[in-house]
Amino acid sequence: MIVATDIELRAGSRLLLSDASFRVAAGDRIGLVGRNGAGKTTLTKVLASQSQPAAGSVTSSGEVGYLPQDPRTGDLSVMARDRILAARSLDVIVRDLAVSAAQMGEDDPAVAERAMRRYSRREAEFEAAGGYAAQSEAAAIASSLGLPERILEQPLSTLSGGQRRRVELARILFSGAETLLLDEPTNHLDADSIVWLRDHLASYSGGLIIISHDVDLLEKVVNRVFHLDANRQVIDQYNVGWKTYLQQRETDERRRKRELQNAQKKAATLLAQADKMRAKATKATAAQNMARRAERLLNSVEGERQSDRVAKLRFPKPAPCGKTPLMADGLSRSYGSLEIFTDVDLAIDRGSRVVVLGLNGAGKTTLLRILAGIDPPDTGVVEHGHGLRLGYYAQEHENLDMDRTVLDNMKSAAPELGETETRKVLGSFLFSGDDVDKPAGVLSGGEKTRLSLALLVVSSANVLLLDEPTNNLDPASREEILGALHAFEGAVVLVTHDEGAVHALEPDRVLLLPDGVEDLWGPDYADLVALA
Incomplete structure (x- = not known):
């Protein structure tokens, strides 16, 4: 579980989020949405303890698996399979078992005896960590994400950026973490792998926050939606699935518009009456109070959400060149x-x-x-x-x-x-x-x-x-x-x-x-x- 209390996020001096409180419990599959630059990635980094909020606190219980947009895999000499198995420390155990098995054949009885005892200890740890069933599980996850056996047997340095990212996704899914934070997990996946990932996450029993622009994924997986509004610096929380969220958000927009129009109409009437009353000195205080009521009325309703700005992209006329540049x-x-x-x-x-x-x-x-x-x-x-x-x-x-x-x-x-x-x-x-x-x-x-x-x-x-x-x-x-x-x-x-x-x-x-x-x-x- 992750609990965020009154957190504030900033990018430099720019406020991204103010006084946000929420929790991510087992069974919560949350779609975190909002325009680019709204602070979604910043928020997941804070929830993953990769950075600190400007204010407020985040507490978590249990392991958190975090897939950032640009994962860093560390030592690129590590084999892809070992990187995945490392999520449960199985890589070290498997290597030690192989070394101990080789030393058990040594001519020196003392060396062979020590190797046998070490092998027994490591074998018990191997079984406790899931044993061969866990290895099969890791291989199945990797295969489902488009990582065949030949890729798993290669060092990370020989893999493409997309393949390394899939290795990281496989490692996190294999980790057994109680809460998953996945930032654009479908990047670099082919169609079959995306279909598998949708089914896998839809049946995930832990807590999940997912950032994705894949609407099909959001429809299949999420049962709650957090909309990070960059203009208001708040999180609107919807405890519904994706399609219902879209409908409810549209309904909320219409309601806000009606409430704002009604408030503006009433405030205009109050202010007009206040202006008339100011002409008489005996009613100046009453006029001032009436103006304050108009101000409070306007402050009591939320304005319409501003449309998110979009980058205006147009390529200029290309520089002149020959027939085959x-x-x-x-x-x-x-x-x-x-x-x-x-x-x-x-x-x-x-x-x-x-x-x-x-x-x-x-x-x-x-x-x-x-x-x-x-x-x-x-x-x-x-x-x-x-x-x-x-x-x-x-x-x-x-x-x-x-x-x-x-x-x-x-x-x-x-x-x-x-x-x-x-x-x-x-x-x-x-x-x-x-x-x-x-x-x-x-x-x-x-x-x-x-x-x-x-x-x-x-x-x-x-x-x-x-x-x-x-x-x-x-x-x-x-x-x-x-x-x-x-x-x-x-x-x-x-x-x-x-x-x-x-x-x-x-x-x-x-x-x-x-x-x-x-x-x-x-x-x-x-x-x-x-x-x-």
């Missing part, structure tokens, strides 16, 4: 003995639109990093045509300097812009006031997405390399980027699980990995997008 010939990449893709050829013509498809781990992100010049290929070359200006959106936001401020990141991307113009662009992406002085590393996933998109806008790129650009975005912001993508006049190479993003792009070609097969886009390929 970007080419790749014979690209291949391996991690150790594991071949990711081989012999990939690609020619990006001016204004062309290419979707890269392939199962998780097929090398889509790796290919974009090579095309962007961040990683070298093992073989092959990337050639820049006349006038190429690349814009790269990284799904892990590696293009941002996390130690520098929002403003400094923008200045580095577009040094030719003056201070006023830079702040104006940031303002259109909802960064204003003290927000521009925050280090990029403390931003939420949605805010990092907005900042990365702002950097693209000022780049005047004529070729965009986009890796999952709609992840972490609320519905309104997602629609904004899809509209901008549709209207962009330059070339685009897109990696995405989002069928809506592919529809907005209207691709003319598709590149299939790991085979490197290129084909004209057709409706038959649309079914592969969610599997990518």
Whole structure:
């Protein structure tokens, strides 16, 4: 259980949440919703004891499993299977059992005897932790999340960002924690894994807070909804499922509007009467009291909720370039003995639109990093045509300097812009006031997405390399980027699980990995997008 009492959250000097109290008990499956930047990620970090509230207190009983938007897996030399088993300390026990079993065959009787005693102790601990049944459970969870046996036998350093995130999700689901805090858990999952996760969380008996823009997930899983209102700095708590919440929230809005209109009408009548009474000195005190009653009346009702602001995203006209600004010939990449893709050829013509498809781990992100010049290929070359200006959106936001401020990141991307113009662009992406002085590393996933998109806008790129650009975005912001993508006049190479993003792009070609097969886009390929 988690109990929050009168907590206050701030981002710098900006108030995110004031005097909020609630509890998360066993059986509570809470959908935490609100626009990007409202403070959802900040709240989950506080509930997970990763940071402290500005005021108030949070207490928890039992283990809390926390999946942040950008999980850090620690030692990348650890095998994927061991990372998952570590949730119940089974990784250490299994390794010790293997070492003890080997030492039991030593010629020295004393060594063999000590190894036998240690093996017996560790075997008892292994059984107490669930034994082979627990190992099977971990393997089943991993498989359901798209992590087959061959992936589990690899070190984390050889896995893609999406695969490492799925390892972290598997570890948390395997942990047996009494309360789960999951921030966008469907990111990087294919369609089958998302369906499995919905069923798994819908039957979860512990406490759960989930941040997600997957409406199907929210409909299937949640039985309570917390709406974090960024304009009022409060949490509206609805003890109902998702569909009922939407209906009740609309009803609440109509009620608030009626109450406000009635209060305004009554207050106007009181103030008009007070103005008449002020003309007579003998009634001045009565007039003042009447004006105060009007003020109290207006303060006693909630105003209509303000509409959440949405970043205004429009790509400028791309810089002029030659007929084929970007080419790749014979690209291949391996991690150790594991071949990711081989012999990939690609020619990006001016204004062309290419979707890269392939199962998780097929090398889509790796290919974009090579095309962007961040990683070298093992073989092959990337050639820049006349006038190429690349814009790269990284799904892990590696293009941002996390130690520098929002403003400094923008200045580095577009040094030719003056201070006023830079702040104006940031303002259109909802960064204003003290927000521009925050280090990029403390931003939420949605805010990092907005900042990365702002950097693209000022780049005047004529070729965009986009890796999952709609992840972490609320519905309104997602629609904004899809509209901008549709209207962009330059070339685009897109990696995405989002069928809506592919529809907005209207691709003319598709590149299939790991085979490197290129084909004209057709409706038959649309079914592969969610599997990518």
